[in-house]
Structure formats: C-alpha cells, structure tokens
Amino acid sequence: xxxxxxxxxxxxxxxxxxxxxxxxxxxxxxxxxxxxxxxxxxxxxxxxxxxxxxxxxxxxxxxxxxxxxxxxxxxxxxxxxxxxxxxxxxxxxxxxxxxxxxxxxxxxxxxxxxxxxxxxxxxxxxxxxxxxxxxxxxxxxxxxxxxxxxxxxxxxxxxxxxxxxxxxxxxxxxxxxxxxxxxxxxxxxxxxxxxxxxxxxxxxxxxxxxxxxxxxxxxxxxxxxxxxxxxxxxxxxxxxxxxxx
Amino acid sequence: xxxxxxxxxxxxxxxxxxxxxxxxxxxxxxxxxxxxxxxxxxxxxxxxxxxxxxxxxxxxxxxxxxxxxxxxxxxxxxxxxxxxxxxxxxxxxxxxxxxxxxxxxxxxxxxxxxxxxxxxxxxxxxxxxxxxxxxxxxxxxxxx
Numbered sequence: 341x342x343x344x345x346x347x348x349x350x351x352x353x354x355x356x357x358x359x360x361x362x363x364x365x366x367x368x369x370x371x372x373x374x375x376x377x378x379x380x381x382x383x384x385x386x387x388x389x390x391x392x393x394x395x396x397x398x399x400x401x402x403x404x405x406x407x408x409x410x411x412x413x414x415x416x417x418x419x420x421x422x423x424x425x426x427x428x429x430x431x432x433x434x435x436x437x438x439x440x441x442x443x444x445x446x447x448x449x450x451x452x453x454x455x456x457x458x459x460x461x462x463x464x465x466x467x468x469x470x471x472x473x474x475x476x477x478x479x480x481x482x483x484x485x486x487x488x489x490x491x492x493x494x495x496x497x498x499x500x501x502x503x504x505x506x507x508x509x510x511x512x513x514x515x516x517x518x519x520x521x522x523x524x525x526x527x528x529x530x531x532x533x534x535x536x537x538x539x540x541x542x543x544x545x546x547x548x549x550x551x552x553x554x555x556x557x558x559x560x561x562x563x564x565x566x567x568x569x570x571x572x573x574x575x576x577x578x579x580x581x582x583x584x585x
Numbered sequence: 586x587x588x589x590x591x592x593x594x595x596x597x598x599x600x601x602x603x604x605x606x607x608x609x610x611x612x613x614x615x616x617x618x619x620x621x622x623x624x625x626x627x628x629x630x631x632x633x634x635x636x637x638x639x640x641x642x643x644x645x646x647x648x649x650x651x652x653x654x655x656x657x658x659x660x661x662x663x664x665x666x667x668x669x670x671x672x673x674x675x676x677x678x679x680x681x682x683x684x685x686x687x688x689x690x691x692x693x694x695x696x697x698x699x700x701x702x703x704x705x706x707x708x709x710x711x712x713x714x715x716x717x718x719x720x721x722x723x724x725x726x727x728x729x
Contacts, residue, residue, distance in 0.1 A: 350596055352674055358594035360675040370679050381686055385693045392697030395705065401630040417626050424619055432612045435665045439608065442601045562667075569665045573658055580654040584626045585647040 369563045373570045376532075380574050383528065384581050387521040394515050398499035400583050403492070406477075408469055420583045423466045424575065430459025431572040434540075438565045441558025446547060449561060453544040456568065460537040467530050471523070482510045494520040522582060529578055532571045539564050599670040611664040618657050625650050 352359040360367050391397050401416035408419070433455040440448030478489040479498035482505050490498035490513070500514030543564045552558045625646050632638050632646075663669035668676055 352672070357596050360678065361594075361596050361672040362675055363594050367675070370675075374679055374682060377683065378685075381689060385689055388690070389693045389697035389700075392694050393700035393704070395701065399633060401626070401633070416630050417623055421619070421623055425616070428612065428615050428619070431661065431665055432608060435608050436605060438667075439601070439605055443603070566666055569661055572665075573661050576654055576657050576661065580622075580650060584622060584650050584654075585629075 363559060365563060366559065366566075369566050373566060376570065377574075380525075380528070380577070383521075383525050384577060387517075387525065387581065390515075390517045390521065394517075396501045396514065398497065398514050398518050400585075403474075403499055404470075404583055406473060417583065419466070419470065420579065423463055423470075424579055426459055426463045426466065427572050427575050430456050430463070431569055433459060434565045434568045438558070438562050441552070441561040444553070444558070446550070446553050449547050449552075449558060450544065453540055453547060453561075457537055457540050457544065460533055460540065460568075464530060464533055464537070467526065467533075471526075474522075480510055482512050492519050492522075494523055525578060526582070529571070529574055532574065536564075536568050536571050539567060599667075601670075607664060611660050614660055615657055618653050618660075622650050622653050625653075 350357075352361075358364075358367070362370075404420055405414050405416045406419065407413065407415045433452045437449050437452035437456060440452060474492040476491055478491055481488050481490045481498040481500070482503060487505075487510065490496045492498060495516055497514035497516050497518045498511055499518070500512040502509045502511050504510075543561055546552060546560065547558075552560060629643055629646050632643055668679065
C-alpha cells in the first residue's frame with residue numbers, strides 16, 4: 341500500500357534512478373530470457389510450419405505411449421505427465437528457495453536448492469529414458485513392399501499413415517522432420533535444464549560458503565530462479581506442441 | 586523482514602509476504618490446469634480412435650489446450666518469476682516485445698498451410714506448366 345503510493349508519485353524517467361526499479365543484473369537476466377524465448381519460439385514455430393505443410397503428421401499418443409517397467413502397455417501421455425509434474429514441483433521448490441532468501445534464512449535456501457537440483461536431475465533422467473526408448477524401440481514399417489523394423493531417429497520416422505498389407509494394418513514411413521524437430525527442441529530444452537542444474541549447484545555452493553549472507557542479500561538466488569522458471573515455462577510449451585496437440 | 590538490497594538502482598523494495606500461501610496456491614492452479622490439459626489430451630486420443638473423428642471437435646479441443654497453456658505461462662511468469670510484483674515499466678519492457686509472437690505464429694503457420702496447398706495442387710508426378718492467361722487471350726479468336 342505504502343509502496344504503491346511511492347510508485348504513483350515517482351518520476352521514473354527523469355533520471356537518477358532505474359526506471360525498472362531493478363538491479364542491472366536482474367534486468368539483463370530478463371532480457372536474456374526474452375531473447376531465449378524468441379529462440380525457442382522460432383524453433384517451435386518452424387516446427388509448426390513444417391507440420392502444417394504436411395498432409396499427415398504423427399499421432400503423439402501413438403508415439404509417446406510407454407512407461408518405464410510397464411512393457412508394451414499402452415499408456416498415452418502418462419510418462420510425459422510425470423516429467424511435467426517433476427518440473428512444476430522443482431519450480432515450486434525454487435520459488436521457496438527465493439522466498440527463504442528474502443527472509444535471509446540460509447538453511448532454508450540450502451534445503452530448497454538441493455530439492456530443486458534433485459528435481460532437475462530427475463527430469464533429465466526421464467528425458468534420457470525417453471530418448472533411449474525412441475532411438476532403440478523398433479517399429480514395423482512397410483518400405484517398398486517389404487516389412488522393415490525402424491527406430492525413431494533424425495532420419496527415420498516409422499509412424500507414417502497406415503496401409504493394408506497382407507490383411508493387416510502396417511505403418512508406412514512418416515515425415516522425417518518429426519524426429520529432427522523432436523530431438524532438436526527437446527534436446528535444446530534438456531541442455532537448458534542441464535545448464536540450469538549447473539547454475540543451481542554453483543548457487544547452492546555459494547550459499548553454503550555464506551557468500552550471499554556476507555553480501556547481505558540473496559539476489560543471485562532470485563536470478564538463478566528466473567532462469568530455472570524459464571526452463572519450466574519453455575517445457576509448458578514443448579509439452580503443448582509435441583505431446584498434447 | 587525482507588532483505589534490503591543496497592543499490593541505487595532500486596527506488597523501493599516490493600513487499601514480500603512472509604508466508605508461502607501464494608506459492609502453494611499457484612502450485613495447485615498449475616497442477617489443476619495440467620490435469621485438465623491431460624484429460625483433454627486423452628479425450629482427443631479417444632476421438633481419434635473412434636470410427637469417424639470429428640475434425641472440428643478435435644480442433645476446438647486443441648484450441649482449449651492452447652488457452653490453458655497460456656494461462657499456465659501467465660501464472661509461472663507472474664507469481665513464480667515475480668514479474669507481477671515489479672513496477673509497470675519493468676513488466677512492459679518484457680511483455681510488449683513478446684507481442685511480436687502474434688505476427689510470428691500467424692505468418693509462419695499460414696506459410697506452412699500454403700506449402701501444403703501448393704504441394705497438393707502441383708505434386709511431383711503430374712506437374713503441368715502453368716497456363717499463361719494474358720489479358721489479350723481472354724478475347725475470342727486470340728488463341729489462334
């Protein structure tokens with residue numbers, strides 16, 4: 341309430357202060373994330389362009405229908421839901437770490453940073469499993485009148501339109517762009533998760549070494565948090581574009 | 586008490602609430618939205634499995650999922666990233682450039698659809714030269 345009154349009367353653009361009321365580092369982190377949003381946006385939009393230019397695209401419920409240790413049980417969306425919840429949970433622990441930082445509670449920051457790192461590692465583990473499953477799982481494809489067994493790679497897509505062959509439905513090769521876009525975009529996102537974990541580990545160690553306590557504020561945790569939430573934000577859109585629609 | 590960042594760049598410090606109620610509320614909202622998205626996803630899966638999938642219905646459900654995703658993005662940016670607590674100038678300098686996405690998405694998906702239509706019209710097997718229709722050719726007898 342009092343701050344709102346200050347905000348009303350403040351002449352933000354007459355110099356002598358930051359018109360954004362934030363430190364240089366934080367503003368630049370936001371600008372970096374905005375540019376990164378455009379990088380991811382460009383990837384996802386080019387994926388959309390190629391997908392819209394094809395008469396047939398793969399059915400995600402058919403490609404992503406397995407779960408670790410569940411054999412060949414048909415479980416569409418199950419594993420990716422788990423990955424999504426892991427990332428949302430790690431986002432919550434990150435924001436709790438930022439909250440503890442506001443309260444200058446070092447033990448709290450340490451605890452929640454560890455949970456966030458753990459969440460990130462779990463997510464990467466899930467992604468590794470999913471990639472392995474796609475790259476090694478063999479599917480029947482009808483190529484030039486013969487049945488072949490293909491895995492899903494950047495050069496092979498065994499999830500094309502189905503045709504009748506010897507009295508049963510067999511898939512034909514699908515657009516190869518599916519594999520390249522899937523591995524490119526989830527790989528680029530996974531790389532962000534990986535670098536986010538590295539940043540979080542550095543922040544955890546600096547907290548443990550009392551760097552922020554001596555500095556008098558935990559703004560670095562906030563900046564690392566911004567990056568980590570951005571990774572979660574991108575996953576929300578990757579989840580939409582590859583698995584849901 | 587919230588930590589005071591000693592920096593001339595900061596005119597006043599946003600008030601941080603001492604409890605975590607808002608964080609957990611957002612967590613439940615995000616979880617609920619994700620569960621709704623998943624049920625719509627499974628609904629689309631079941632429509633596709635049926636005898637005559639209704640394309641308009643599927644498209645409507647996909648549109649709903651897109652709107653729910655935007656809602657999730659709003660909550661993550663506004664609450665988790667604390668952009669909602671920043672001053673208006675800060676919010677605008679981030680949000681306004683993102684408006685470029687409106688053109689970006691519309692133009693490129695339009696382009697993709699156009700490729701599909703052109704490919705279907707002039708596929709590789711029966712490429713026929715485009716008929717030249719000069720204004721003069723419209724008149725009778727001009728063809729000879």
